[in-house]
Amino acid sequence: MRVQGGRREGGLSFAIIAACIMTTAVVVSVDGPHMTLPAVFRPDSELEAAARPPAAESARPDTSRRPPTRKPWQATEGEQPQKTVVEAQTLALAAAKWRLGRSPLTAPSDATVPRSPVTTTAIPVIRRIPTQDRVVFLTVDDGAEKDPAFMDMVRDLNIPFTAFISDYVSRDNYSYFRELSRLGNGVENHTVNHPELTRLAADGQRSQICNQQNILEKEIGRRPSLFRPPYGAYNDATLSAAKACGSKAAVLWTVEAFPDRLEYSGDLKLHPGDIILTHFRGPEQWRGSMTDMLRRVVNEATAQGFAFGRLDAYLQRMHPTSPAA
Ligand SMILES: [Zn+2]
Secondary structure: OOOOOOOOOOHHHHHHHHHHHOOOOOEEOOEOOEOOOOOOOOOHHHHHHHOOOOOOHHHOOOOOOOOOOOOOOOOOOOOOOOEEHHHHHHHHHHHHHOOOOOOOEOOOOOOOOOOOOOOOOOOOEEOEOOOOOOEEEEEEEEOOOOOHHHHHHHHHHOOOOEEEEOHHHHHHHHHHHHHHHHOOOEEEEOOOOOOOHHHOOHHHHHHHHHHHHHHHHHHHOOOOOEEOOHHHOOOHHHHHHHHHOOOOEEEOOOEEEEOOEEEEOOOOOOOOOEEEEEEOOOHHHHOOOHHHHHHHHHHHHHHOOOEEOOHHHHHHHHOOOOOOO
């Protein structure tokens, strides 16, 4: 599998600016999708520098030891949360660095979603989270492309997502997914070899799902609690096997994202609780990079007034007996 070379986008100036603004710590209100930056610091030239196209590969510093920057959510229900000046400016700089239209919105800290009973014989199948919160959920499948710039971008922008990975395309570099997990993202089960499960007998399905549970527990250090059937294809045997191996829910999707577009299933817009499917793919597979894809998704969500929520938090609230987190 190909590992795309890293790219660095204005890293030095970004770090300098972030260090400068760390001297201020005042709370400001962030009002809906339009965030107003305080006038204490307007590093226009640095912002332009930060927004320049990627530098040469050799200029990329080693960021592997950089501590995670994800912060706990601070929102109150129904409003955009308050951010400190530091948080707002850091996010604005990250948005400029990754050439977004605006800073991404921040999800509410408390998931608002009704409880839902779970049967004892099969796991629930989730296509959309039944919430009125203005959140959507990003899920990224398979695992072939392991783009370091994508990891930098989700960390800088504080975008949570859930990876559903298959061993056959992930096994050459599980350290990439370990790092994504360490940064707070879900790494979940998408079978060992990505077969169409409905073509397999029950024992074949069970080995595809249970073996991947065991592999991910060993490689990532956490046993998955979520499962996504390849191609969205499942039957009763699939749901029984997944439950027997420790999965708490089968997660499908309502929207699919590519570097150049989102494909909606209904009325061409996002809805609260939509689950967005995309893939670990590179330019050879879809004429764009993973950062191009993420830029498209985040800009669309922000423009439509949506933040990115944590899938595990919402599922935990829906099914409180499930230790999804
Ligand atoms: Zn897949």
